[in-house]
Each structure stands twice: as structure tokens, then as C-alpha cells.
Amino acid sequence: MPPTPCSLCHTARALVKRPKTGQQVCKDCFFEVFETEVHNTIVEGEGIFNRGERVAIGASGGKDSTVLAHVLSVLNKRYDYGLDLYLLSIDEGITGYRDDSLETVKQNQVEYGLPLKILSYNELYGWTMDKIVEQVGRRNNCTFCGVFRRQALDRGAAQLGVDHIVTGHNADDIAETVLMNIMRGDIARLGRCTAVTTQSEDTIKRSKPFKYAYEKEIVMYAYFKKLTYFSTECIYSPDAYRGHARVFLKDLEAVRPSAIIDIIHSGESFVLEQSVQKGMKAMQTCLRCGYISSNDLCKACALLEGLEAGLDRGALRQTQDSGIAAPEGHRTIPKYERYGAQTQTQVSSEGIEKAVQAIEIR
Amino acid sequence: MTTVSDDIVTSSNGLGYTSASAAHPESLVKPPAAPTAGEDTIEIHLEFGGGLHLLFSSQPRHTIRLPRFVTESNTPQPTTMRHLVKWMKENLLSEREEMFGDGDGVRPGILVLVNDADWELEGELEYELRDRDEIVFISTLHGG
Helix, strand or coil: CCCCECCCCCCCECCEECCCCCCEECHHHHHHHHHHHHHHHHHCCCCCCCCCCEEEEECCCCHHHHHHHHHHHHHHHHCCCCCEEEEEEEECCCCCCHHHHHHHHHHHHHHHCCCEEEEEHHHHHCCCHHHHHHHHCCCCHHHHHHHHHHHHHHHHHHHHCCCEEECCCCHHHHHHHHHHHHHHCCHHHHHHCCCCEECCCCCCEEECCCCCCCHHHHHHHHHHCCCCCCCCCCCCCCCHHHHHHHHHHHHHHHHCCCHHHHHHHHHHHCCCCHHHHHCCCCCEECCCCCCEECCCCCHHHHHHHHHHCCCCHHHHHCCCCCCCCCCCCCCCCCCCCCCCHHHCCCCCCCCCCCCCCCCCCC | CCCCCCCCCCCCCCCCCCCCCCCCHHHHCCCCCCCCCCCCEEEEEEEEECCHHHHCCCCCEEEEEEECEEEECCEEEECEHHHHHHHHHHHCCCCCHHHCEECCEECCCEEEEECCEEHHHCCHHHCECCCCEEEEEEECCCCC
8 A cells, every 4th residue: 555645734654544534644743733633622712721820730640641741731832821730640559550650650740840749548538549449349449539539639739739630531531421421321420521621619620621632642642752651450440331331432433433522522412401400419518528519528528437437338338418527536538728719709500519520530 | 841842852662661561571472483494474573552562471562473475265465464463363462362352353442553654544454564564552442
């Protein structure tokens, strides 16, 4: 087969077939269109960033967050966003899994010259995932990890004094989440999971600049740019449900590459009726730790109480309406204090607890 | 934010593994399926990224030799990616075949590069292998 010329510059040899468009592009044009599309996602509408904003990149050492750190560093300079970028990593305390990827993040810190903060579950909750799994077993431990990670990211961001967390969730991840929310009938999250930026009262703004970036292109970008990342699978029970959704999505993509964007578009097209929205719980703050919650206790405090009580899987069913005081002798989560919360004026009333959303930094 | 430019210097291969995480090459080299003496062979370089090397004796790089032609319906045909993938499943894959193969090809979600070009531009399974081709397989199925 003779080499195909790039369909953009018409000179260099095409090396990538873009899944979204079918375009065949050379390496330089690929970098250009990939970066420009992320820039477009960032500046679309009112834009996700404000000049002078302090932004934490949720960094796991994996491909998505590494490419995000790279691209944001490049775009911040190229388009003069005026952002202060930080790397924020969560150490779940999984021996042999997070160790290697945290080394990678430390490497990224040097490569990009960005300050890095690592916050561990052990430091925050007094529990590592290794210890949690030892007590609760391998089934459902992802629930603990998801709830704890989300809150840990917010707390790490508060400690860094940042206004905004960006994560490497890509188009494939979002399409997957749309499918899962439909299959679980989780209407509240379905309405929210496709938003580039989410923010409600008392939560730090979160954005997904890779909303329209295909996983294939992220991997190609990392490969052609020779970026330092670490690919690994969690050693504890992988999220089986998500795994099925992922395989299904990849099968669809193989038949029709636009499926991923199409599913995201479908997700966006669901609009919640007022009556449905009214049925959702109003937000409050956790009586024990001050984190945002739709119950007296936030999910993390409830899970922690179950762990501290020595429960195994029963810790998952710990109620969220216990009293303000933790039982005698139990460890608790430090009081959550949001940096600059007083100056926050943006209020959008999303009547749903965001803390339980299983966000994965990838 | 002072030193970052478009040419950020990394010391990586962009494939998501580190030398520390890969098994020591010599210790795990499988004997290649030796072509018979005098047979016309080609040398192929394989590399695995995105955690895929874990399915190939934890060794990210392999060099193999394949016959230049395979005989099908009594006529010699040039060896293609289809033959390579089949050969890999039979000779190189050390575990969990379903994580790599799918029918004749590779599982959706595994990217294949032929001499740094997306194999979708090269005819995928029909691509005719040449001596010293470099084939890279990268899994996107692992968590990032």
C-alpha cells in the first residue's frame, strides 16, 4: 500500500487515522488538531478557566492525566491562559499498584516543572486500601475507593488552595459513564456526567478538558510525544460493571468510530423534568466533617464509621443519619474547610450529592 | 510555569512501562519458532505498550523471525499481519489469550502501529510484512 499523504498538509505521510472524523493525518498535524480541539473545549462558551486561576490536575501517572498535564502546560503557554498549574495525586495505599504510578507522577513533576501534592488515604482517613480490603474483602471495595478518592481530591485541592480541579476523563470514559448511568437508571448522574464543568455550592469546580478526546488519540499522543506514564490495572477487584460497558463500547467503536461521540451526545440530550429534579434531595454539609452531603453524614464519614466499628461488607450499609459525634475512640475525617469559600458566589443548585460519584483519576 | 515549552523533555518510550516493571529480557526470551534451515525469513521487531507486555512473559520487546512466504492453496503468499497475529497467539502469548485476540485479529481497544503508522492506514490484517518491520501493540483497555 503506498503511503497516504496527510489530508491536512498534503505533504507529510499520514500516520494516524482519526477515529472521530476518519481523517488521515501526519504526526505534526495530529498534534496540532488534537491540541486545538482541547483548546476549543476549554474556551467554548464562557470557557472553563478564569485568568489567574489556580488549577490542580488530578494526576494518577496514567496515560490520560499525563497527556492532560502535558497538553495543559503547552496550551497555557501557547494561548496565555494565565493559569497556575499543580499536580495533585491521591495515594490510595495499594502496595504494588500505586507505588509505580506515583513514581511516574514524581517524574512528571520534574518534566513539567509543576508543583506536586500527594495526599494519602492513610493520612486523611487513617486507612489504606490494603487495610480496607483486608477487612471488607475484595467485593465492593471499589465503593470505598471511589467515595474516598473523590473527597480526597477535593481536600487535597483545598490544601493546595486551588479553585479548580481538572481530570483526564476522556470521551470513551464519558460515553462509558453515560451507558452505565442508563443501565443503572441513575437519572441524576446521567444529567451531569456529560458536562465539561460541574460545580455546585461548596464544591470545588471540576472540569474534563478531554471530554471530546478519544482514548485512541490520547494513547497515540503519549506514544508519539514519548510521554512518561505508567499503565497498570488495579490489583483489587476491577470495576466489573464498567469493564463490561468498556468492552461493549470498544466493540461499537470498531464498527462505527463515531459511536463514542454519538453516545455522549445522547447523554447530553436527556433533560430532567422539573418534577424529577424536585424529587431530589437538597444539599447540606456533613454534620461531622463539613463536606458536602445530601444527608446528615457524608458517605465517607458513614463508610469510615463502619470500618472503625470493625464491620466487613456491612460497612457499606452504614446509615448516613447517625449523630454528629463519632462513637468513642473512632477515627474521624478532619474538618473540611474550603479555600476561599467565603468569596464563592457561584451557586447552582444541583439537588444531588456529588460526593458519591465514583470519580476515578486515571 | 517558567520552563515548560512545546518541547518538554522526557526520557520515556511513551508506552506506559518502565524498565523496572518489565522482566529482565534475557531471562524470559522464548525460543523463537525456528524456521527450517535455508528458508527465506524476515526479521520482525515487536513491542508492547499500555500494560500489554504482561501477556507476553512481561517482556516488552521481542525480535522474531517469520518465513517470508506462507503457502496457501498451493501458492506462496507474502506473510501478512494476519499470519503474525496468529503466530503470536500460538507462540508468544503467555496468558489470557482473550485479552489479546479476537477472531483472526486483535481485540478492539488494542492499537497497532506498523513502523509508527496506525495500522488502519496500512491495511490492518492484510498488511504484507517486510524485513525489519517494527510492530507496536498498545492496549487502551487498562486503566490510565
